Amino acid sequence: MTMEFTRVISPVEDMEIWSASSDGFSFVISYESRSGPGLHGHTGFVASWRPIDQNRSAIKIGGSPFKTLAEAEEACEAMLGYLTNKLE
Secondary structure (H helix, E strand, C coil), X not given: CCCCCEECCCCCCCCCEEEEEECCXXXXXXXXXXXXXXXXXXXXXXXXXXXXXXXXCCEECCCCCECCHXXXXXXXXXXXXXXXXXXX
């Protein structure tokens, strides 16, 4: 169950966002910092998810922000595993 995250191309300069989807769920990872360009928040990679077919807010994955993009991707994979096992 491996998702492939793709960097989102944005007209907003210096914004770092990656997205992936699988099994009816959408995942987004964004890089945030307290100051500077891009999204502001605690420094690190913030991961979130939401069901694709429902119009609702994203839910932040516990442990965010992560130190590396790889850690955030692993957290998304783990959450997908939990969500898909819960549905069975």
